[in-house]
Amino acid sequence: MTKATTPPTEEPTTSPGTDAGDDPHPAVRAARQAAPDWARLSFKDRRDLLLRWKRLMVSRADELIDVISSDTGKPHADALLEVSLSAEHVHWAAKNAQRVLAPRRVGSGLLGIDQVATVGYEPLGVVGVIGPWNYPLFTPMGSICYALAAGNAVVFKPSELTPGVGVWLADTFATATGHGDVLRTVTGGGDVGAALCAAGVDKVAFTGSAGTARKVMATCAETLTPIVAECGGKDAMIVDSGADLTRAASAAVFGAMGNAGQTCVGVERVYVVEELHAAFVQKVTDLAAGLSPGNTPEADYGPMTLPSQAETVREHIADAVTRGGTAVLGGVDSVAGTMVGPVVLTDVPEDALAVTDETFGPTIVINRVADAEEALRRANASGYGLGGSVFSGSRTRAMGLARRMRAGAVSIGAVVAFAAIPALPFGGIGLSGFGRIHGADGLREFSRAKSITRRRFTLPIDVTSFSRTRKDIALTRSLLKRRHT
The missing domain is CATH 3.40.605.10 (Aldehyde Dehydrogenase; Chain A, domain 1)
Structure with missing residues (x-):
């Protein structure tokens, strides 16, 4: 955006x-x-x-x-x-x-x-x-x-x-x-x-x-x-029981940090079932800590293209920590001019700016939930509805979650995969547009759309003419009742 x-x-x-x-x-x-x-x-x-x-x-x-x-x-x-x-x-x-x-x-x-x-x-x-x-x-x-x-x-x-x-x-x-x-x-x-x-x-x-x-x-x-x-969006990822955590963590880090987080369908929120939360956070933190942002062509990601965006990122991080969230990697000090280091936040209240508003920076919020249904409720609570992603050990459950996610496009087992498939329509609902x-x-x-009709033969009755007879009207009434009752 x-x-x-x-x-x-x-x-x-x-x-x-x-x-x-x-x-x-x-x-x-x-x-x-x-x-x-x-x-x-x-x-x-x-x-x-x-x-x-x-x-x-x-x-x-x-x-x-x-x-x-x-x-x-x-x-x-x-x-x-x-x-x-x-x-x-x-x-x-x-x-x-x-x-x-x-x-x-x-x-x-x-x-x-x-x-x-x-x-x-x-x-x-x-x-x-x-x-x-x-x-x-x-x-x-x-x-x-x-x-x-x-x-x-x-x-x-x-x-x-x-x-x-x-x-x-x-x-x-x-x-x-x-x-x-x-x-x-x-x-x-x-x-x-x-x-x-x-x-x-x-x-x-x-x-x-x-x-x-x-x-x-x-x-x-x-x-x-x-x-x-x-x-734009505030896209959520759901990590359900049985998910491949290595793949999910890799996708989450790229979805959140790629292009310095300046991606409308990037991952900004992750809801992880309780039993996987600690392991998932560790994997994400380890991957994110290894990133090398910078101003060189070979960097993992670059600076904020819009200088003022860095201040928005700082505000969201500070608000999340003030409200009781934990910065397990980086923090407010990760914002240095237009360059922002990777930031991983956990247990952030759902009314914090980092959860409700588009951060558009290399940050990610990872919150624990009791089960996938709670994850879906939280994911759908946003006014945005652009994209989303689901990782689960059950293909059936993943498809069910994806179908009920309030978003224009959802990837299962990946992030933003829909953007690479030209045959798929792309767009959002709610604050994400139309x-x-x-x-x-x-x-x-x-x-x-342009509709054209061409008469190919003459019907024995013609009710779209003032020359229609009582017989024409009676036959039309009979056909109506036979067809629609």
């Missing part, structure tokens, strides 16, 4: 596909002019162009990794993961758009027996995408590539902290496809994002805080512009 951000110290390098400044209207007008030609392309032609873009992205992956790392401070391994995930999603969206969106015949039913019924999906026109700073490539690409595959033009507004990625995407898309105005990037602060919402786009895909999402919705409401919003990106749902999110 995106927190409130501060302007970068330097203006980003612009390109023909990038507009810098406080007015996104020229970019939207250019995209609007380009949209019809892009929409008229066949699914196959768009597929081929998007796959060409993907291949260029992969051939220049080292360059893109450097841009991501420079913008965010994250190590190259984390940036590589973003590029890999993004390539998979471009590939899936390009390959599956025709199957999902092309017109198809549907059943006509008894009353429409004389009709051939088809439904298809048309592009919206121009989609505005407002991206975050924590995953400046992967997160917005979940909207960008699906919107493009559906036949839309896109105007992308990256975070002001990570403009380089947006410039790179516009450049390479133009190079690969020859359709430079179909994907344009606008750079600048929050005022540019607000202006984009009011610039006449046909839909806005937003990633950020729930508070900012409300402002985006209010602006879009003035023109009835629909939005899809992903607003709408879906990725998968078939993501393609349809950036399309409008």
Whole structure:
């Protein structure tokens, strides 16, 4: 998710596909002019162009990794993961758009027996995408590539902290496809994002805080512009009886500390059954203690991309300890400028900030519970509902817990596995937002359904005409009773 951000110290390098400044209207007008030609392309032609873009992205992956790392401070391994995930999603969206969106015949039913019924999906026109700073490539690409595959033009507004990625995407898309105005990037602060919402786009895909999402919705409401919003999470992991503790601990540490904890679907809370709690905490602590955060490309994770986020992390740690929680690794002193060392907290009260609010740092809360049902109740008590994970010795019990977890996506025996599977929709409920990106749902999110009927023969009775007779009405009444009583 995106927190409130501060302007970068330097203006980003612009390109023909990038507009810098406080007015996104020229970019939207250019995209609007380009949209019809892009929409008229066949699914196959768009597929081929998007796959060409993907291949260029992969051939220049080292360059893109450097841009991501420079913008965010994250190590190259984390940036590589973003590029890999993004390539998979471009590939899936390009390959599956025709199957999902092309017109198809549907059943006509008894009353429409004389009709051939088809439904298809048309592009919206121009989609505005407002991206975050924590995953400046992967997160917005979940909207960008699906919107493009559906036949839309896109105007992308990256975070002001990570403009380089947006410039790179516009450049390479133009190079690969020859359709430079179909994907344009606008750079600048929050005022540019607000202006984009009011610039006449046909839909806005937003990633950020729930508070900012409300402002985006209010602006879009003035023109009835629909939005899809992903607003972060406070994801929980459940560790049930019989769980593989080595695997669960490894997943918990990566889910909590990877990308310096700046992951919307990262693990922030863990509920462990009583008999496994002590052993699990020890395994997590040992793994976390061995991490090496730093500002080098080889570090396990990097600094806080948003400097003020470090203060939020410090506040949550201090509040947890003040309320009776225990810091078994690290503590308030782990926050040193924008670098935060790994922090493991246990027995934290459920009303503490570290349990209720998104910490977005390399911390993890591990609380003991009597059983898996108590773990589920606590996991579901949050106003957020983005992702979650379950580890259990029983496959049946794990599936039951996953189905009842209040979240848009859940991984069993892993963390955030759903993000790597392009066919799965992604999105949350409650404070985590609404709408879906990725998968078939993501393609349809950036399309409008179009229904068409065609009469194929004439019925012996016609009740949709003023020439209908009493006999027609009587026969219709008889059919109604026979069919529905």
